[in-house]
Every structure is written in structure tokens, then in C-alpha cells.
Amino acid sequence: MTITQADIQKLASLSRMKLTEEEQTQFAVEIDSILGYVEQIKEVSSGAQGNASHADKKPADIAHRNALREDVADTDLNPDASILIDAAPAEEQGFVKVKKILG
Amino acid sequence: MIDLKNLTIKKTLESLQKGEYTSVELVSAYLEQIKKVNADVNAYLEVYEDALVQAKVADEKRATRATSGNAGLDSVNSLLGIPFAIKDNILFAGHRASASSKILEQYVAPYDATVIAMLKEAGAVFIGRVNMDEFAMGGSTENSAYGVTKNPHDLERVSGGSSGGSAATVAMDGALISLGSDTGGSIRQPASYCGVVGLKPTYGRVSRHGLMAMGSSLDVIGPITKTVEDAELVFNAIACVDADRYDSTTLTKKEVEEMTASHNINPEKKPTKLRVGIVPELMNLGGLSNEVKENLDASIELFKKAGYEIKEIAMPNMKYSLAVYYILMPAEVSSNMARFDGVKYGSKVEGADLLQDYLNTRGELLGKEVRKRIMLGTYVLSSGYHDAYYNKANIAKDLIASDFKKAFEEVDVILTPTAPTPAFKIGAHTSDPVAMYLEDIFTVTANLVGVPAISIPSGFAEVDGESAKLPLGIQLMAPHCREDILFVAGKKFEELRG
Incomplete structure (x- = not known):
């Protein structure tokens, strides 16, 4: 597997990040070398899945249980809305301001 | 003169109790030491303006308890007056938290992380926030937007990471205790490099609420200390069940x-x-x-x-x-980092339209390692490679x-x-x-x-x-x-x- 400059451009676009040309070259080399390293998990047989049955593994059980609380408004849970709005880079009349979304 | 080098929580609490020194004097001694060594080590990003105010409150609390005949320490005040440093990705209400990133340079925490709320309850004093790899991604703090944290044992070497500032500050006597976060070794590896103790608790034993997310199935907060006993005392003060409120991944009492x-x-x-x-x-x-x-x-x-x-x-x-790890962690990073878009919080680099806002903000304000991991995660999750x-x-x-x-x-x-x-x-x-x-x-x-x-x-x-x-x-x-x-x-x- 070789990561090309075009792959990098596609990934950058999917992740909504601008890259300089120099960064594109550098990231292509580095991501290629990391993928080269992680390749080794291909040795793990997919059939191995059966070995790690559900009953066997605690962390997965934790990941798969629901944790729900009563659906009631709890003002303690949230700081004052204005504090959150103030954290936004741009605001107007108590709203977070963004550029036009629909053309 | 307080001998900072050999302090432990127990010794400190005893001395405070006996009146050998006050919390204000203790915090002042740490501030002195920080002044002396931090310019070389670069562990602290900020010493909180209210550090001494917090210490004064702790002293007053101790005095009130003494006069009310309740001088002993109980769980509520198990860390009364103990000075802590906080990793820059943990929220302390009203104080800045930047995750050592440019994108959050001006960000002020709107609420307390659960660990901070619990430590406040226990009477801890927070001295300041310490350096780390940007968004905890790295093993040397070389990825911080605010310069590397050097190893107090050898200034030509790294302090480790990502909690490098947390480990270095305990090693240089800049705080008695520090909090770090550990996604793949970020508490333990810098602790090892700096000659201090670092504990990564069981996943879900300490609430992640108020910790900036990196790999949500892996992240956990823990202490960096000088002794195992101190790590135990801090662990006991921060372990909790937070599943019914802020962090549904914490373990329930029954599970524990x-x-x-x-x-x-x-x-x-x-x-x-x-x-x-x-x-x-x-x-x-x-x-x-x-x-x-x-x-x-x-x-x-x-x-x-x-x-x-x-x-x-x-x-x-x-x-x-x-x-x-280098598949699952970047996969989780790529989705967790989507929130930094120049809309909800942090800084923003303007573009011609909303898309350009995203591209500029994320491209210019996120560091190289962060962007590399986002792209790696995007790759391993993309159709065809999933x-x-x-x-x-x-x-x-x-x-x-x-x-x-x-x-x-x-x-x-x-x-x-x-x-x-x-x-x-x-x-x-x-x-x-x-x-x-x-x-x-x-x-x-x-x-x-x-x-x-x-x-x-x-x-x-x-x-x-x-x-x-x-x-x-x-x-x-x-x-x-x-x-x-x-x-x-x-x-x-x-x-x-x-």
C-alpha cells in the first residue's frame, strides 16, 4: 500500500483541513510509514473472532450497556447558556454566528 | 523554609494541622520554586492568579474546623490545602484550558470537570495548568503549541508525554501533585522519564467529564505523584460513579x-x-x-x-x-476532533464562505500531529478500508x-x-x-x-x-x-x- 499525494488531498478534504504542499508531501511519507507498521494486524485471522466470545470480555460488556437517566430538565447539569455562547468565536444578539449555509 | 523535595500528602497534612506552616506559605514556596525553575523546564503554561486566594480559603476552612472542634480530617477534607497542577486539557471553571493548542488559546472553561469538582470538595488548591502534547497527542510534549517541556533531570531531553508538564512539575517541585490523562501511556511514560509515580486507573473508574476527549474508549484521568501512597490517596479522592449524571462510561457501583x-x-x-x-x-x-x-x-x-x-x-x-492502538486511537480522534470547527468555541480563521472557514481554521490552528492523526483515522474508517x-x-x-x-x-x-x-x-x-x-x-x-x-x-x-x-x-x-x-x-x- 502506498499513500499518494492524491490520497492525502482527499483525506484532507474529508477532514476539512487545508494543507500546504510541503505538508502534503510530509504527511504522505509519514502516514505511509504508520500504515506500514499497523499492516501487521492483517496476520490476525478474521476467524479468530470466535475465540473472543462475548461472555469472555468485560470491557466490551461495559461498552454495550445503556446508561440512561430520567428525562427531566436539570439546570444543575448545564452552566448558564450565555457562558457557552460567549465561548463561540462570533456571536450576535445571544446567538452563535455562522456564515450562510444554503446557497 | 519548607523542604519541598521530601513532601508527601500525609506529611503536608500533618504539618498544616500542627501549624508548622499555612497553606498560603506552602503555595508561596511552590510559586517561588516555579519562578526559579520554570523558565528552564517550561512545565507551567499559566500559574493561576487566584492560587494564593484558594490557599487562603483552605487556611480559613482549617481554622474554622479547629474552632468548631472538628479538627480531624475526614473524606470531605482529605486533601485540604494540598497543591495540585492541572494538565491543560482538564476543565477548571473560569480558568483557561487550551489543550496546548492554538485553536483553544483563549478558551475559558465554562464548568468544572468532575475530578476538579471532587478535588475542590476535598480541599485541594490548584496552582496552575501545565504543558502537554497538543490535545494529548504525542509522547514528548514536542507537539505543544507552546514549546517543549524539558526533563528536569536533563534539560536536553524530553519530559515524555503527553502529560509531560504534569510529570516535570512534580519532579521539579513545582506542585506536590498533578493530574494527567492517559490514552496510551500519557501518564505513565512521562512519569517514568521524570522519575515520579504515575497511575492510570481502570477505564471508567474516574469520570472523564470535563476532560477534552481524544480516544473516548481509552481516555482516563489519573494522578502523578512522588509516592505510591500519594497516588492512592488521590485516586481515592477522584474515583467515582458518574454514570447517572455526566459520564455514562463510568462504572456503576455494582460493576465495580x-x-x-x-x-x-x-x-x-x-x-x-x-x-x-x-x-x-x-x-x-x-x-x-x-x-x-x-x-x-x-x-x-x-x-x-x-x-x-x-x-x-x-x-x-x-x-x-x-x-x-494506532488504528483505534486515530479513528476515535478523527471523530472527536470534528467539534473544533471555528464555530462553537476557540479561535477562528476567516474564509470566503463556511467551508473555507473550516478549512482555514482547522488547517492553521491545529498542529501537524493532530492533523496527521485525524487523517489517519479518516483513512482507517473510510469505506473499503474499514x-x-x-x-x-x-x-x-x-x-x-x-x-x-x-x-x-x-x-x-x-x-x-x-x-x-x-x-x-x-x-x-x-x-x-x-x-x-x-x-x-x-x-x-x-x-x-x-x-x-x-x-x-x-x-x-x-x-x-x-x-x-x-x-x-x-x-x-x-x-x-x-x-x-x-x-x-x-x-x-x-x-x-x-
Whole structure:
């Protein structure tokens, strides 16, 4: 597997990040070398899945249980809305301001 | 003059109680020390303006308690007046938290992380926020947007990472305790490099609410301290069930009880004869330095001296841990980092339209390592590669978990080095990401499986031609929710090392 400059451009676009040309070259080399390293998990047989049955593994059980609380408004849970709005880079009349979304 | 070098929580509380010094005097002593050494080490990003105010409040509280006849310490005030440093990715209401990133340079925390709220309750005093790799991504703090944190033992070397500032500040006596976060070794590896103790609790035992998310299935907050006992005291103060409020991934009381009971041993029972597992095949992995190997052998001898039983165990899938980690972690990073878009919080770089706002903001304000991991995660999750990488990594993770389950039928604790080398020189690995990632090889496994692990100072390495001696650490891992085993074995180890 070789990561090309075009792959990098596609990934950058999917992740909504601008890259300089120099960064594109550098990231292509580095991501290629990391993928080269992680390749080794291909040795793990997919059939191995059966070995790690559900009953066997605690962390997965934790990941798969629901944790729900009563659906009631709890003002303690949230700081004052204005504090959150103030954290936004741009605001107007108590709203977070963004550029036009629909053309 | 307070002897900061040899303070522990117990000693400090005693002195405060006896009136040998006040919290204000203690915090002033730390501020003095920070003034002296921080310019060289660069551990603190900010010393809080209200540090002394908090100390004064602690003194007043102590005085009120004394006059009301309630002078003793209870759980509510178990850390009254104890000075802490906070990793820059943990929220302390009304104070800045930047995750050492430019994108959050001006961000002020709107609420307290659960750990901060609990420590406040316990009476802790927060001195300031300390440096880290940007958004906790890295193993050397070289990825901080605010400069590297140097190792107090040798200023040409890194302090480790990502909680490098947290480890360095305890090592340089800039705070008695610090909080770090650990996704793949970010508490333990810097603790090992800086010669201090670092605890990564069981996943879900400490609330992640108010910790900036990196890899949500791996992240956990823990203490960096000088002694195992201090790590235990802080752990007891921050462990909690937060599932009904802020963090649904914390373990419930029932789960904690079940997990604790599932490994049937009482380490407090005398004489303690714990079974220590060692993994010979790990020693053959590349990159392990001779000093570390010799130090591990010496540590094994110490445990034998303690009457502990040393057992060789097989962990056939552990060798895949690092590869699994560098698939799952970036996958989670790529989705967690989507929130930094220049709309909701932080700084923004304007563009012609909304899309350009995103591209500019993320492109210019997120550092290289962060962007690299976002792209790597996007790649392994993309259609066509999802099965080959992400699903395969999850299968391998389950296999590693079953290795652990089997191992803990035979042993109570697993011993490895914390890192394959002592602290490396600043800039040594910057051009080779894989060499840098290999420093995590012994630590990532505990995160993948969720078990608790601790790094404890185990001696020093002498590096050829250099005068400074570099600290080394051993890592102990225990079954889920059995931090108590780590504390018993860790304290025994400290005692034997003297």
C-alpha cells in the first residue's frame, strides 16, 4: 500500500483541513510509514473472532450497556447558556454566528 | 523554609494541622520554586492568579474546623490545602484550558470537570495548568503549541508525554501533585522519564467529564505523584460513579463490586505473597535498551526478595497492541476532533464562505500531529478500508483482552518496563513517527483492555559520556478495579528500593 499525494488531498478534504504542499508531501511519507507498521494486524485471522466470545470480555460488556437517566430538565447539569455562547468565536444578539449555509 | 523535595500528602497534612506552616506559605514556596525553575523546564503554561486566594480559603476552612472542634480530617477534607497542577486539557471553571493548542488559546472553561469538582470538595488548591502534547497527542510534549517541556533531570531531553508538564512539575517541585490523562501511556511514560509515580486507573473508574476527549474508549484521568501512597490517596479522592449524571462510561457501583470480586485475592492479607507475571516474549521486541532490560531484571529480584512469586506468562497477542492502538486511537480522534470547527468555541480563521472557514481554521490552528492523526483515522474508517483496519483491530483487541483474562488466572499483577528507553533527546524522533510511537509499546495495552496500571521509579540509567543520570520506571498492571493490588505491590517495591 502506498499513500499518494492524491490520497492525502482527499483525506484532507474529508477532514476539512487545508494543507500546504510541503505538508502534503510530509504527511504522505509519514502516514505511509504508520500504515506500514499497523499492516501487521492483517496476520490476525478474521476467524479468530470466535475465540473472543462475548461472555469472555468485560470491557466490551461495559461498552454495550445503556446508561440512561430520567428525562427531566436539570439546570444543575448545564452552566448558564450565555457562558457557552460567549465561548463561540462570533456571536450576535445571544446567538452563535455562522456564515450562510444554503446557497 | 519548607523542604519541598521530601513532601508527601500525609506529611503536608500533618504539618498544616500542627501549624508548622499555612497553606498560603506552602503555595508561596511552590510559586517561588516555579519562578526559579520554570523558565528552564517550561512545565507551567499559566500559574493561576487566584492560587494564593484558594490557599487562603483552605487556611480559613482549617481554622474554622479547629474552632468548631472538628479538627480531624475526614473524606470531605482529605486533601485540604494540598497543591495540585492541572494538565491543560482538564476543565477548571473560569480558568483557561487550551489543550496546548492554538485553536483553544483563549478558551475559558465554562464548568468544572468532575475530578476538579471532587478535588475542590476535598480541599485541594490548584496552582496552575501545565504543558502537554497538543490535545494529548504525542509522547514528548514536542507537539505543544507552546514549546517543549524539558526533563528536569536533563534539560536536553524530553519530559515524555503527553502529560509531560504534569510529570516535570512534580519532579521539579513545582506542585506536590498533578493530574494527567492517559490514552496510551500519557501518564505513565512521562512519569517514568521524570522519575515520579504515575497511575492510570481502570477505564471508567474516574469520570472523564470535563476532560477534552481524544480516544473516548481509552481516555482516563489519573494522578502523578512522588509516592505510591500519594497516588492512592488521590485516586481515592477522584474515583467515582458518574454514570447517572455526566459520564455514562463510568462504572456503576455494582460493576465495580463485581469486577473487584472476580479476581479473588486480598492483597492486604499478611504475609502478602502476590504472584507477579513477567512476559519473556516482550523482551524480544525491538528497541528495548540494555539499561531498561537490566533494570527490569533488578526489579524482578526485588520482588523475589519480598517473597512474591515470579511467573512467566504467555501473552501471544500482546505484540499487536501498538498496531491496534494506532488504528483505534486515530479513528476515535478523527471523530472527536470534528467539534473544533471555528464555530462553537476557540479561535477562528476567516474564509470566503463556511467551508473555507473550516478549512482555514482547522488547517492553521491545529498542529501537524493532530492533523496527521485525524487523517489517519479518516483513512482507517473510510469505506473499503474499514474492514481491513478498524474491524480487524477490534478483533485483535478482543484477543489481547482474552490473553489478559487468562494471565490473571495465574498471576495477580503483570510487570513490564514502562518505556523501552530512558528519556530521549529533544528532536531525536521528530522525523520518524513510528520510532516515536514505539515508546508507547508497553503502555498502550492497559488502555486497550481497560485495566489499571502504574509506573513506579525503579532506578537510573547512566548514559555514556553524560553526567546526568536518567530515571527509569517499571509498570505494574492489575485486573479491572484492582488498583489496590498495584498500591500494595508498589509500596512494597518502594520500601525495598529504600
